[in-house]
Amino acid sequence: MSVLVVIAVAGLVAxxxxxxxxxxxxxxxxxxxxxxxxxxIERIELLERxxxxxxxxxxxxxxxxxxxxxxxxxxxxxxxxxxxxAQTLGRLDALDSKHGSEQDETALPREG
Amino acid sequence: MAALGSVAxxxxxxxxxxxxxAAVLAARRRDRRLMRSASNAVxxxxxxxxxxxxxxxxxxxxxxxxxxxxxxxxxRQLPLRxxxxxxxxxxxGSLLLWLTVLCGAAALVVLQNRHRNRELMPWVVAVxxxxxxxxxxxxxxxxxxFAKVVGAVPANGFGLDPALQNPYMTAxxxxxxxxxxxxxxxxxxxxxxxxxxxxxxxWLLAVRRWTLFSWMCLGLGMLLGxxxxxxxxxxxxxxxxxxxxxxxxxxxxxxxxFLHSVMVQEKKGMLKVWNMVLVxxxxxxxxxxxxxxxxxxxxxxxxxxxxxxxGYLLAMIAVVLVVSTALIIWRLPLLRSEHRLESVVSRExxxxxxxxxxxxxxxxxxxxxxxxxxxxxxxxVRSTVSTPYYDFFLxxxxxxxxxxxxxxxxIAWRRASLGSLVRVFRxxxxxxxxxxxxxxxxxxxxxxxxxxxxxLCVFVAITIxxxxxxxxxxxxxxxxxxxPRALVGLIGRNRRRYGGYIVHLSIVLLVLGVTASSAxxxxxxxxxRPGQSLHLAGYTLTYRHLAHSSNTNSTTTxxxxxxxxxxxxxxxLTPGRRVYPVEQRVTNEVDIRSGLRGDLYTILEGVDxxxxxxxxxxxxxxxxxxxxxxGAVFLVGGLIxxxxxxxxxxxxxxxxxxxLAREA
Numbered sequence: 001m002s003v004l005v006v007i008a009v010a011g012l013v014a015x016x017x018x019x020x021x022x023x024x025x026x027x028x029x030x031x032x033x034x035x036x037x038x039x040x041i042e043r044i045e046l047l048e049r050x051x052x053x054x055x056x057x058x059x060x061x062x063x064x065x066x067x068x069x070x071x072x073x074x075x076x077x078x079x080x081x082x083x084x085x086a087q088t089l090g091r092l093d094a095l096d097s098k099h100g101s102e103q104d105e106t107a108l109p110r111e112g
Numbered sequence: 113m114a115a116l117g118s119v120a121x122x123x124x125x126x127x128x129x130x131x132x133x134a135a136v137l138a139a140r141r142r143d144r145r146l147m148r149s150a151s152n153a154v155x156x157x158x159x160x161x162x163x164x165x166x167x168x169x170x171x172x173x174x175x176x177x178x179x180x181x182x183x184x185x186x187x188r189q190l191p192l193r194x195x196x197x198x199x200x201x202x203x204x205g206s207l208l209l210w211l212t213v214l215c216g217a218a219a220l221v222v223l224q225n226r227h228r229n230r231e232l233m234p235w236v237v238a239v240x241x242x243x244x245x246x247x248x249x250x251x252x253x254x255x256x257x258f259a260k261v262v263g264a265v266p267a268n269g270f271g272l273d274p275a276l277q278n279p280y281m282t283a284x285x286x287x288x289x290x291x292x293x294x295x296x297x298x299x300x301x302x303x304x305x306x307x308x309x310x311x312x313x314x315w316l317l318a319v320r321r322w323t324l325f326s327w328m329c330l331g332l333g334m335l336l337g338x339x340x341x342x343x344x345x346x347x348x349x350x351x352x353x354x355x356x357x358x359x360x361x362x363x364x365x366x367x368x369x370f371l372h373s374v375m376v377q378e379k380k381g382m383l384k385v386w387n388m389v390l391v392x393x394x395x396x397x398x399x400x401x402x403x404x405x406x407x408x409x410x411x412x413x414x415x416x417x418x419x420x421x422x423g424y425l426l427a428m429i430a431v432v433l434v435v436s437t438a439l440i441i442w443r444l445p446l447l448r449s450e451h452r453l454e455s456v457v458s459r460e461x462x463x464x465x466x467x468x469x470x471x472x473x474x475x476x477x478x479x480x481x482x483x484x485x486x487x488x489x490x491x492x493v494r495s496t497v498s499t500p501y502y503d504f505f506l507x508x509x510x511x512x513x514x515x516x517x518x519x520x521x522x523i524a525w526r527r528a529s530l531g532s533l534v535r536v537f538r539x540x541x542x543x544x545x546x547x548x549x550x551x552x553x554x555x556x557x558x559x560x561x562x563x564x565x566x567x568l569c570v571f572v573a574i575t576i577x578x579x580x581x582x583x584x585x586x587x588x589x590x591x592x593x594x595x596p597r598a599l600v601g602l603i604g605r606n607r608r609r610y611g612g613y614i615v616h617l618s619i620v621l622l623v624l625g626v627t628a629s630s631a632x633x634x635x636x637x638x639x640x641r642p643g644q645s646l647h648l649a650g651y652t653l654t655y656r657h658l659a660h661s662s663n664t665n666s667t668t669t670x671x672x673x674x675x676x677x678x679x680x681x682x683x684x685l686t687p688g689r690r691v692y693p694v695e696q697r698v699t700n701e702v703d704i705r706s707g708l709r710g711d712l713y714t715i716l717e718g719v720d721x722x723x724x725x726x727x728x729x730x731x732x733x734x735x736x737x738x739x740x741x742x743g744a745v746f747l748v749g750g751l752i753x754x755x756x757x758x759x760x761x762x763x764x765x766x767x768x769x770x771x772l773a774r775e776a
Contacts, residue, residue: 009116012120012160013123016126016160019156020130040771048313056379065586068536
């Protein structure tokens with residue numbers, strides 16, 4: 001093994017150690033999202049469900065517009081989806097009151 | 113260089129092991145600095161892999177025959193591009209490439225998620241770190257790419273397998289590897305979701321694009337391999353149900369199933385367990401594919417020599433299956449479906465049937481691959497599973513799958529009425545029946561499977577066309593503008609859906625090409641003397657004379673043939689036999705005249721130097737070009753579907769912000 005290779009290998013090992021140790025010697029910037037509590041996770045899951053239902057309603061509108069579902073199917077499915085949205089929003093409200101929350105978070109997403 | 117590469121590999125092993133341990137500790141202690149350190153270790157490991165690859169490439173380029181990989185897979189006569197491609201022609205080199213792609217994917221995941229998925233990431237890094245440790249351990253200690261030759265250093269190497277000296281071989285293996293290896297990312301996220309209990313949509317959003325990427329790479333890799341086989345191997349076909357071809361097909365089928373069933377989970381909250389099983393299964397199958405190529409248990413043009421890594425890979429597959437099964441069982445209460453299947457005539461049911469057929473086909477292929485191995489292990493006799501077995505299951509499961517490609521996008525979610533089914537499917541169904549009748553009248557009824565496949569292709573193509581036409585029409589009604597603008601707007605607003613439809617269109621092209629070329633091909637084999645002709649399927653080939661050419665690496669003897677179709681002259685074809693003196697091998701160099709209607713495929717099977725005659729095998733393969741065209745359409749559709757949608761990320765961020773704001 002030549003001297004050059006020894007130097008290269010030593011440099012390689014030193015660089016690896018430096019990269020791995022850097023977070024312990026550098027200041028913690030504290031970036032990123034914080035960890036969630038079980039209550040927050042449950043709330044996120046309900047919000048996901050709500051958004052999925054809104055997306056289903058939008059798809060249903062589109063499918064009715066292009067004639068993929070007839071009027072009766074459209075009405076039936078729309079009623080069912082809206083009832084599910086109401087149930088999900090109700091569960092969100094119940095979750096909030098259980099945790100003593102006062103704010104309201106039921107706004108429709110604006111994207112379509 | 114060899115010493116530096118070896119040290120780099122050992123360093124990768126140490127960094128990967130550290131990343132695994134640090135990530136687990138970071139998850140348990142919720143230690144952010146430790147997590148950043150683990151992430152940095154992943155990035156450093158990737159840099160180490162790149163350095164090791166660079167060292168091996170330099171050794172290959174410099175003809176350093178003191179290194180076994182260089183001596184066994186290159187020669188002084190080999191052109192530079194194939195010397196460099198020898199990196200993945202050797203087992204140690206291919207293992208190094210596997211490791212590099214894995215570390216690259218892990219590094220990209222770390223960079224993508226620096227400020228996201230804080231709860232999942234420690235476990236994602238831990239799982240990827242485990243895999244990196246296993247593969248770097250194999251590469252550094254069991255199958256080292258920088259091992260020296262035993263005994264005296266040869267003056268020249270043994271050369272590269274001539275079949276691998278083809279431009280497609282510079283692209284086919286790396287593309288496939290990317291497909292195999294990146295399936296580790298969805299697997300890692302799935303395991304992280306199970307460990308943390310975060311089985312909501314976040315992990316799905318994180319892995320959907322990675323799965324799509326793996327799936328595209330596997331699909332394109334298989335097509336590149338098929339084209340290589342077609343132009344290089346010289347038997348007239350493009351897919352031989354070789355165990356190693358099958359090894360790539362199986363995870364592709366499982367990933368296809370996942371990409372469809374994930375929509376049901378997103379839309380209906382159903383199939384959560386199934387999706388976990390599919391992600392784990394797809395990754396286990398990708399490891400199985402690696403095992404097949406590297407263990408030497410199957411005889412294939414792709415496989416390497418018998419080696420020790422096979423046992424380690426089998427152990428890894430067992431660990432993946434046991435751990436994922438245990439975690440899924442542990443988290444079953446969290447994976448309950450939010451809805452039940454209400455009708456078998458619904459889009460979710462169609463997706464479920466599609467999944468079952470895809471998995472059934474994958475298992476049929478798996479059995480075909482495994483049976484000879486089991487038969488040899490149990491009875492001591494090696495059986496072979498040949499093409500008719502696979503063709504049978506391809507027809508039995510493939511035709512219903514093709515039908516479902518047409519049905520799925522058109523049928524309503526939850527339940528479809530008879531009236532809507534008639535309204536939606538009358539034109540596609542009538543067109544398919546009319547096409548079938550017309551083709552039968554034209555004399556294509558000799559293969560019922562071929563005729564059915566053609567009819568179903570018409571059915572699917574019409575449904576896709578109607579989807580685009582209706583969508584664009586609705587968009588024009590809402591926003592006005594021209595048809596092309598409405599179409600572009602439609603695809604832009606629903607990239608995933610319409611990208612998917614374009615991929616479906618590529619499957620139609622693929623099926624057309626495969627069906628026509630396999631069910632309706634013509635073949636002739638004869639010996640011709642100068643001036644004599646052969647007639648086949650409207651083509652005439654006249655043998656003129658022999659010709660010779662040579663370069664530093666090989667010498668070729670060619671038969672010069674004049675080709676005509678009817679009264680039109682198609683020019684000359686020169687199929688040949690190439691001798692590679694270093695490798696001591698002779699290969700067929702086929703010559704193909706391609707057209708949209710069909711390929712005229714010529715093989716020189718023998719030369720009679722005394723009589724001046726040549727033995728030729730000639731095939732007319734209809735519509736093969738559609739298979740390669742399907743690859744291009746597949747790529748376009750896949751890229752549209754995979755293109756990031758900022759609305760999704762914004763919606764996710766808004767949900768999190770809303771939840772955190774409430775608690776502030």
